[in-house]
Amino acid sequence: MVINRQHAIRVPLAGINVFVGRTRRLLRLRGREVGIALVDDREIRRLNRTYRKKDKVTDVLSFPAGARNGYLGDIAISAAAARRNAQQYRRTLSCEIRILVLHGMLHLLGYDHETDRGEMERLESRLREKLRLA
Numbered sequence: 001m002v003i004n005r006q007h008a009i010r011v012p013l014a015g016i017n018v019f020v021g022r023t024r025r026l027l028r029l030r031g032r033e034v035g036i037a038l039v040d041d042r043e044i045r046r047l048n049r050t051y052r053k054k055d056k057v058t059d060v061l062s063f064p065a066g067a068r069n070g071y072l073g074d075i076a077i078s079a080a081a082a083r084r085n086a087q088q089y090r091r092t093l094s095c096e097i098r099i100l101v102l103h104g105m106l107h108l109l110g111y112d113h114e115t116d117r118g119e120m121e122r123l124e125s126r127l128r129e130k131l132r133l134a
Contacts, residue, residue, distance in 0.1 A: 004037075005037050033071050040080060059085055
């Protein structure tokens with residue numbers, strides 16, 4: 001489920017929901033749900049400060065739920081940061097949000113690019129190719 005908690009940037013949610021379904025199938029996450037919230041920079045900074053002790057804006061945060069009733073966890077994406085990334089990497093906003101959704105889902109599955117010697121990056125690259133993401 002994707003909810004839009006920001007109003008500054010228009011984001012078509014239907015396409016993101018379809019992408020989440022495709023990604024869940026690719027990752028073989030049958031029956032495991034994920035919640036995704038599009039937020040503004042102020043909210044993502046607050047979440048980053050509260051949960052990671054980093055007082056700065058980031059593009060995506062993941063909150064794993066553990067083994068709770070098949071619920072994988074939550075992902076927060078800053079729509080404004082996604083738009084900046086899209087401009088920087090010359091992608092569409094829709095493509096960038098999909099990339100951040102994939103990145104967040106991998107974190108929910110326990111991957112950590114900050115500590116895993118490139119394992120998550122390699123997997124994400126292969127999955128982006130399969131999902132036809134830039």
